[in-house]
Amino acid sequence: xxxxxxxxxxxxxxxxxxxxxxxxxxxxxxxxxxxxxxxxxxxxxxxxxxxxxxxxxxxxxxxxxxxxxxxxxxxxxxxxxxxxxxxxxxxxxxxxxxxxxxxxxxxxxxxxxxxxxxxxxxxxxxxxxxxxxxxxxxxxxxxxxxxxxxxxxx
Amino acid sequence: xxxxxxxxxxxxxxxxxxxxxxxxxxxxxxxxxxxxxxxxxxxxxxxxxxxxxxxxxxxxxxxxxxxxxxxxxxxxxxxxxxxxxxxxxxxxxxxxxxxxxxxxxxxxxxxxxxxxxxxxxxxxxxxxxxxxxxxxxxxxxxxxxxxxxxxxxxxxxxxxxxxxxxxxxxxxxxxxxxxxxxxxxxxxxxxxxxxxxxxxxxxxxxxxxxxxxxxxxxxxxxxxxxxxxxxxxxxxxxxxxxxxxxxxxxxxxxxxxxxxxxxxxxxxxxxxxxxxxxxxxxxxxxxxxxxxxxxxxxxxxxxxxxxxxxxxxxxxxxxxxxxxxxxxxxxxxxxxxxxxxxxxxxxxxxxxxxxxxxxxxxxxxxxxxxxxxxxxxxxxxxxxxxxxxxxxxxxxxxxxxxxxxxxxxxxxxxxxxxxxxxxxxxxxxxxxxxxxxxxxxxxxxxxxxxxxxxxxxxxxxxxxxxxxxxxxxxxxxxxxxxxxxxxxxxxxxxxxx
Numbered sequence: 001x002x003x004x005x006x007x008x009x010x011x012x013x014x015x016x017x018x019x020x021x022x023x024x025x026x027x028x029x030x031x032x033x034x035x036x037x038x039x040x041x042x043x044x045x046x047x048x049x050x051x052x053x054x055x056x057x058x059x060x061x062x063x064x065x066x067x068x069x070x071x072x073x074x075x076x077x078x079x080x081x082x083x084x085x086x087x088x089x090x091x092x093x094x095x096x097x098x099x100x101x102x103x104x105x106x107x108x109x110x111x112x113x114x115x116x117x118x119x120x121x122x123x124x125x126x127x128x129x130x131x132x133x134x135x136x137x138x139x140x141x142x143x144x145x146x147x148x149x150x151x152x153x154x
Numbered sequence: 155x156x157x158x159x160x161x162x163x164x165x166x167x168x169x170x171x172x173x174x175x176x177x178x179x180x181x182x183x184x185x186x187x188x189x190x191x192x193x194x195x196x197x198x199x200x201x202x203x204x205x206x207x208x209x210x211x212x213x214x215x216x217x218x219x220x221x222x223x224x225x226x227x228x229x230x231x232x233x234x235x236x237x238x239x240x241x242x243x244x245x246x247x248x249x250x251x252x253x254x255x256x257x258x259x260x261x262x263x264x265x266x267x268x269x270x271x272x273x274x275x276x277x278x279x280x281x282x283x284x285x286x287x288x289x290x291x292x293x294x295x296x297x298x299x300x301x302x303x304x305x306x307x308x309x310x311x312x313x314x315x316x317x318x319x320x321x322x323x324x325x326x327x328x329x330x331x332x333x334x335x336x337x338x339x340x341x342x343x344x345x346x347x348x349x350x351x352x353x354x355x356x357x358x359x360x361x362x363x364x365x366x367x368x369x370x371x372x373x374x375x376x377x378x379x380x381x382x383x384x385x386x387x388x389x390x391x392x393x394x395x396x397x398x399x400x401x402x403x404x405x406x407x408x409x410x411x412x413x414x415x416x417x418x419x420x421x422x423x424x425x426x427x428x429x430x431x432x433x434x435x436x437x438x439x440x441x442x443x444x445x446x447x448x449x450x451x452x453x454x455x456x457x458x459x460x461x462x463x464x465x466x467x468x469x470x471x472x473x474x475x476x477x478x479x480x481x482x483x484x485x486x487x488x489x490x491x492x493x494x495x496x497x498x499x500x501x502x503x504x505x506x507x508x509x510x511x512x513x514x515x516x517x518x519x520x521x522x523x524x525x526x527x528x529x530x531x532x533x534x535x536x537x538x539x540x541x542x543x544x545x546x547x548x549x550x551x552x553x554x555x556x557x558x559x560x561x562x563x564x565x566x567x568x569x570x571x572x573x574x575x576x577x578x579x580x581x582x583x584x585x586x587x588x589x590x591x592x593x594x595x596x597x598x599x600x601x602x603x604x605x606x607x608x609x610x611x612x613x614x615x616x617x618x619x620x621x622x623x624x625x626x627x628x629x630x631x632x633x634x635x636x637x638x639x640x641x642x643x644x645x646x647x648x649x650x651x
Binding site for chain 1: 190193197201319321322324325328329331332333335339341342344345346347348349370373374377378545546547548550551552554555556559562563566568571572575578579580583584587589605608609612
């Protein structure tokens with residue numbers, strides 16, 4: 001039961017805490033500004049704080065949150081979230097193609113598709129078609145990555 | 155008075171074999187541009203702009219108009235199938251469109267979207283064709299104060315869709331408005347809440363926020379549960395019956411179509427208002443007038459019709475200030491005006507007298523684009539809806555890659571990818587805990603405009619709030635706004651009696 005509460009509380013209060021922190025930071029950045037600059041954020045900030053007080057009162061009066069998830073889901077979601085962050089990290093250094101191929105392969109496998117040969121074919125086709133579509137057809141230069149960009153000289 | 159001869163000439167020119175082929179080609183380009191988040195019609199038009207230098211001006215403007223219409227139609231497709239709005243205007247489509255897909259009614263929703271878009275566009279453009287010069291007053295009637303109130307109409311939707319938990323709904327909406335005010339302020343260029351990032355000086359980019367809140371967070375919801383290997387996120391019905399069901403739903407929603415076209419058309423006439431406000435206001439009105447207003451957001455056909463019809467009604471309305479006054483209401487119409495100037499044609503009050511054929515050709519070209527969509531677009535909905543058959547292990551990673559690319563395309567900053575992922579995590583947490591990401595998006599999109607017009611109006615009134623009640627139109631709009639906010643309760647009480 002305690003473990004259950006331990007899981008719920010941070011998730012439930014994450015948004016209110018995030019909103020409150022942002023309001024405080026925002027108002028700090030306009031503390032020296034003239035009224036035309038600060039009036040709008042101040043009104044919004046006060047509005048948010050009033051709403052957060054109401055939410056806090058409501059949350060404490062309710063017994064529990066319904067949105068509890070089982071641990072298997074949690075593990076998969078965490079893996080998926082870290083996968084996205086790792087994908088961006090690899091893309092930052094090595095560019096779109098080098099990051100997308102392993103990212104797709106890893107995710108196909110993680111989400112339950114075990115046929116490796118098909119996965120490789122689909123992921124290569126998807127990556128190169130997307131790359132071609134964006135760079136040649138839509139004239140959008142996709143991210144090369146800082147290392148690959150240096151090697152290629154731009 | 156309408157110059158019928160030039161209207162007929164415009165039809166003859168547009169339907170000639172050397173011109174007609176460009177319409178489906180440009181429309182398809184527009185649909186693709188609209189469907190990819192971040193890749194707007196403006197980008198396509200900028201790419202094709204150099205090609206138009208040597209084109210016949212009528213041909214060039216038909217090309218531009220068709221791309222413009224196509225992009226408005228395309229935005230709804232990923233919104234319905236994947237909960238990923240291709241454009242800001244398609245956010246309102248996700249409310250009911252995606253819910254219909256989850257219920258196994260993807261094809262019906264796509265028919266409603268394509269059909270509603272086409273019919274809305276056709277009606278609005280028909281009005282423009284026969285009454286453009288006499289409707290120029292609409293564009294001139296809306297000043298700074300009136301624009302501010304129109305934006306408030308869009309924001310009032312926050313109150314409408316937050317009925318289940320008003321505090322959470324308003325907190326999210328206000329949070330969105332505050333996020334929308336990140337960056338330089340509009341009056342003094344004072345940097346606000348930028349966290350020291352120069353990428354935020356121009357404000358929080360909308361597309362990465364959209365991608366994060368809708369696509370990335372949706373991916374998290376899709377992968378929940380066990381045995382994903384052959385699983386799809388929605389049921390696909392192996393029948394062509396969906397098409398006819400969709401047509402039936404569309405016909406039953408004729409009142410919504412007419413009302414939403416009117417709303418979209420009027421908002422399109424106001425320079426700077428745009429399709430996003432049009433679709434939000436229209437959705438809100440549909441909810442107010444519906445007998446099943448409490449079901450909105452659970453997959454109601456009228457919700458899809460309202461959003462999509464208004465989105466395309468705007469395209470007709472936007473031609474009024476562009477052609478009759480030479481005022482571009484959006485980036486897309488600005489590029490169209492540029493093409494006219496390149497060819498030595500001045501849009502404005504005399505355009506319909508000096509060059510009626512060209513003016514009517516623009517309108518007729520767009521009208522035929524919508525007819526093409528109605529005839530050839532509707533049957534393709536069956537094939538599009540097959541997207542729901544792709545198993546989750548393939549769909550989710552590919553969706554993440556495609557939508558992150560969409561977030562990157564708009565400004566081509568790596569920083570925007572980080573914003574998309576950050577808002578993906580925020581969106582997931584919000585939805586898990588009963589906060590509506592739609593409210594946040596509404597705030598982020600409309601917030602900067604609301605602040606800009608609010609401060610501009612105050613300046614015009616020397617700091618006095620009485621400026622907001624000076625004109626007859628503004629008083630009328632305030633009363634209408636109050637009615638919009640309070641009417642759901644009044645209607646509810648009236649019906650319960």
